[in-house]
Amino acid sequence: MMEAQGTPFDQMASRHDGLLREVSAEYNVDPRLFRQLVDLENTKVHLERRRLVTRQIREIIEQHLSQREQ
Amino acid sequence: MSVHFLKLQVKDWLVYGGQTTVEFAPFQRGKNIVVVHGKNGFGKTSLLRALKFLFHNGYDREGLLEQWHEHAREAGEGSMKIALEFVYQGKPMKLIRKVDFESRNGTTAVTPSVALIDVDSGDLENQVEDKIELIIPKKSQQFVFFDGAEITRYAQRQHDKGIREAIEQVLGIPAVRNLKSDLGKLVNELEDEQAGIVALQGHSQDLLAEIDRLKNEAASYKEQRAGLLDKINGVQRAAEELEKEAAQIVAIATEREQLAAKQERRADYEEQRDQVNDAIKRFLSDAPLHMLTGPLKQIVQEGVAKQEGGSFRRDYYLHVKQYLDRVLENGQWDFGAPIPESTGQDIEREAQRFGELGAGMGTVKRKDINLGDISELKALLRRLQDSGDSQKLMDKRAVYDEKLEEIDKDIRELRAKLAGHPLLEVQALFEQRETLTETEMTLKQDIEALDGNLARVIKEIDDKNRELDEATMGTDLGRPLTETLYTARQLYKVVDAFVDRLVAQKREDIEREATNIFTRITNKPLEYAGIRVKDDYTLEVYRRDGTVVENKKLSAGEKEVLAYSFITSLNLSSPSPAPFVMDTPFGHLDSSHRDGLLQSLPNLPVQVFLLATDRDLPHQERDQVQAFIAQEFEIERNQQEASSTIVQE
Numbered sequence: 001m002m003e004a005q006g007t008p009f010d011q012m013a014s015r016h017d018g019l020l021r022e023v024s025a026e027y028n029v030d031p032r033l034f035r036q037l038v039d040l041e042n043t044k045v046h047l048e049r050r051r052l053v054t055r056q057i058r059e060i061i062e063q064h065l066s067q068r069e070q
Numbered sequence: 071m072s073v074h075f076l077k078l079q080v081k082d083w084l085v086y087g088g089q090t091t092v093e094f095a096p097f098q099r100g101k102n103i104v105v106v107h108g109k110n111g112f113g114k115t116s117l118l119r120a121l122k123f124l125f126h127n128g129y130d131r132e133g134l135l136e137q138w139h140e141h142a143r144e145a146g147e148g149s150m151k152i153a154l155e156f157v158y159q160g161k162p163m164k165l166i167r168k169v170d171f172e173s174r175n176g177t178t179a180v181t182p183s184v185a186l187i188d189v190d191s192g193d194l195e196n197q198v199e200d201k202i203e204l205i206i207p208k209k210s211q212q213f214v215f216f217d218g219a220e221i222t223r224y225a226q227r228q229h230d231k232g233i234r235e236a237i238e239q240v241l242g243i244p245a246v247r248n249l250k251s252d253l254g255k256l257v258n259e260l261e262d263e264q265a266g267i268v269a270l271q272g273h274s275q276d277l278l279a280e281i282d283r284l285k286n287e288a289a290s291y292k293e294q295r296a297g298l299l300d301k302i303n304g305v306q307r308a309a310e311e312l313e314k315e316a317a318q319i320v321a322i323a324t325e326r327e328q329l330a331a332k333q334e335r336r337a338d339y340e341e342q343r344d345q346v347n348d349a350i351k352r353f354l355s356d357a358p359l360h361m362l363t364g365p366l367k368q369i370v371q372e373g374v375a376k377q378e379g380g381s382f383r384r385d386y387y388l389h390v391k392q393y394l395d396r397v398l399e400n401g402q403w404d405f406g407a408p409i410p411e412s413t414g415q416d417i418e419r420e421a422q423r424f425g426e427l428g429a430g431m432g433t434v435k436r437k438d439i440n441l442g443d444i445s446e447l448k449a450l451l452r453r454l455q456d457s458g459d460s461q462k463l464m465d466k467r468a469v470y471d472e473k474l475e476e477i478d479k480d481i482r483e484l485r486a487k488l489a490g491h492p493l494l495e496v497q498a499l500f501e502q503r504e505t506l507t508e509t510e511m512t513l514k515q516d517i518e519a520l521d522g523n524l525a526r527v528i529k530e531i532d533d534k535n536r537e538l539d540e541a542t543m544g545t546d547l548g549r550p551l552t553e554t555l556y557t558a559r560q561l562y563k564v565v566d567a568f569v570d571r572l573v574a575q576k577r578e579d580i581e582r583e584a585t586n587i588f589t590r591i592t593n594k595p596l597e598y599a600g601i602r603v604k605d606d607y608t609l610e611v612y613r614r615d616g617t618v619v620e621n622k623k624l625s626a627g628e629k630e631v632l633a634y635s636f637i638t639s640l641n642l643s644s645p646s647p648a649p650f651v652m653d654t655p656f657g658h659l660d661s662s663h664r665d666g667l668l669q670s671l672p673n674l675p676v677q678v679f680l681l682a683t684d685r686d687l688p689h690q691e692r693d694q695v696q697a698f699i700a701q702e703f704e705i706e707r708n709q710q711e712a713s714s715t716i717v718q719e
Contacts, residue, residue, distance in 0.1 A: 023564050027561075027563050037565075041249045045239070057252055
């Protein structure tokens, strides 16, 4: 979520978001899925051992695919 | 979404004895400055340390004991505590870091603890340290809580070495890099599973073998590519060194040329001064004759006119002799200049000659003054007239002496500069540089060729994978796996493209915002155009004409402004900008820089806590930003109890 007013720093956040959408579109990937994975990694970035993260990524992808099918 | 502080409690921490509570006004844009006034030693830095400690306990047992308020420590038991209520991602949270001190068997047991509470639900969060690390990472504290001295240190460090890791962490880049690595692992795992299914089905073995072979080939190309990149880096580093050396040679050559020119000019001056000296010497040796210029002229005139005369000059000769005798007796000329010893002998000789002339005048015959004598006298007169004015000669010599002294000083300085610089072979350096350029080009061509091979192999792998995917998609077991694999591969490609573009975009963002802040604060806005962030996140200032300002040419104050601009833009470029807490931030800044910095604060979309003495923020400067001040506090000191508290003004 971005803050209401458009300071240069909000614009930065917006550009970041724009880039994420742009690159996702280039590879025909749902940007929400990509963002979800980035958010997951953001919560683990400080950890030296990121156990089970590959499994979590797989689950997120599988869940995304099953929701798409429904 | 930025972090906002709501309420701070400090108990028995450093100078704060007992409990002090400060409540902050809700964050409001444009009215975001909170000033905490305090005299030296009253507790500004203790407050800064409290916040640093709250977000990261970097103390060991002894360190914790040292932070405990001295009166509480005397009691031997008790606790110290820092607690902060704040808003993070729109959620009110409370972070408490507490240390219990208990006396056991003659020693003090120190037990630190930390708690993070969701204020709305009252629930205690788990994995607290991990969560704190997400709110304000340890590495980025330097961009959030800082003092003037820290800015100074950062300003120096900024120019020496990039702190890439910390900066990238603040910008959220490592998470994306990690995602790429994790997706790579997942793709490998899924491909292994797919291979298992293929094996179970007993077909496409050749396809799998071919993919393995291609993968090995790709890995080999990647390895070769990495090796070549290393070599290119080495070549580029060597080229940079050579360029530095070449620049040094140019500088030395210029200085050597200057030295040679100065030495030549010195020789000219010396020659000219010697000529003046000779003229002075001649003048002095002719001094008696100079005194006789008038009589000599008369002699010549009269001699010519009255060559037949007899004793008409006797009295005059005797008069001159008397004058010379008097000069000799006084040891100086009538105008006060002393007579050198050698000249004295000349004068004595002349006096004697004039005496003889006078004495012999009675018997002078027509033949005694002949045409030859008159010609000699005429030549003597011309020489005397040509020898110039003594005062002018002295002045001229003084000018040359002065010029020589000046040029000698320059020569000494240049020699000192050039001492220890051996004569370097420029040509050899240029040749080496050329060889390096050629090597670099060859390496780049090799990389291009490898990239071509790599692209071909990757395409072949993709094609084979597609064949394999088609084979496994047809089975119940293989279909979901293949879909997951396909999506993971696509995501890997997305993140691969995203990470490079993200780094470039973040650097651009920082560069632009740091430039905005810097140009607002600098006292040379007409000269400096902005800040450039290099690949390793070190900074350089460039001028309006595009030239780069050498870092060593920046003053201490300018470096601090540069560091401040960078730190600010960096914090604000992070996904969750934190409040700035600045303790006496104005270090080396002059009034113009201070004004600029103060004026920039209201534009920041976060709370700004200024911990300032009256010298840091005089009334006049405070009045300039009054409209943007949300609250002001004063640190009061009870000197009897050696304890400080914070009160709102």
